[in-house]
Amino acid sequence: MTKKILTILLLPILCVLTASATAHTLICMERDRWAEMLRERHGELPAGAGLALDGTVYERFESRDGTTWSMLITHPNGRSCVIGAGTDWVEDGRFRAPQGPQS
Numbered sequence: 001m002t003k004k005i006l007t008i009l010l011l012p013i014l015c016v017l018t019a020s021a022t023a024h025t026l027i028c029m030e031r032d033r034w035a036e037m038l039r040e041r042h043g044e045l046p047a048g049a050g051l052a053l054d055g056t057v058y059e060r061f062e063s064r065d066g067t068t069w070s071m072l073i074t075h076p077n078g079r080s081c082v083i084g085a086g087t088d089w090v091e092d093g094r095f096r097a098p099q100g101p102q103s
Helices: 004-020 031-042
Strands: 028-030 043-052 057-063 066-074 079-087
Touching: 028 031, 031 043, 031 057, 031 066, 031 079, 043 066
Parallel strands: none
Antiparallel strands: 028 079, 043 057, 057 066, 066 079
């Protein structure tokens, strides 16, 4: 009985610790500062954007030669964060997600 109660009490704490250990840290600042930094450091300029139902703006920045990209999210309160970055963005359907092992 004591073991069951202890498990019930400790499980939420363990979940919180696990979640915070695996969560990514976002670096956020004003959108204009991000745009300037992405342009200066990576040669990236705005290449596309979308508005979510909650008012959040998702923006993709891309280098002129298309080799690098960054995804910026701007919340309605003005806070902007880079949520992803990478290489070789493809829009024409050539990209195919890797397939898992065939069974």
